[in-house]
Amino acid sequence: MDAAQRQEILNRYFDHKRHFESVAERRSSNGGELIRFASPLKELEQDPTARELEVLQLVSDGLVNREIGTRLFLSEETVKSHVRHLLAKLQARSRAHAVAVGLRRGLIS
DSSP: HHHHHHHHHHHHHOOOOOOOHHHHHHTTTTTOOOOOOOSSHHOOOOOOOOOHHHHHHHHHTOOHHHHHHHHHHHHHHHHHHHHHHHHHTTTTTTTHHHHHHHHHHSSSO
């Protein structure tokens, strides 16, 4: 499953969650108790590997896949695979978004 498919699933989940909560709030005004959904994000998140963090740092330095591969002695396809995994694990829409998430979480400097 790639990052776009994963994001689509999460978007659908949040749409259903918002709908359920709005219906539940309307019903709770009649004396019922509102029970909120717990977010699945913590369960779905995985920590990037050390190699993926190296790739993310080089992405943040502005290197393209070929340059990253040369620096880390990896094929360009392997770098692409690491980037795909990073996007999924960080729930990022793009390389730039992944860098922003990495900086915000303190994964890279």
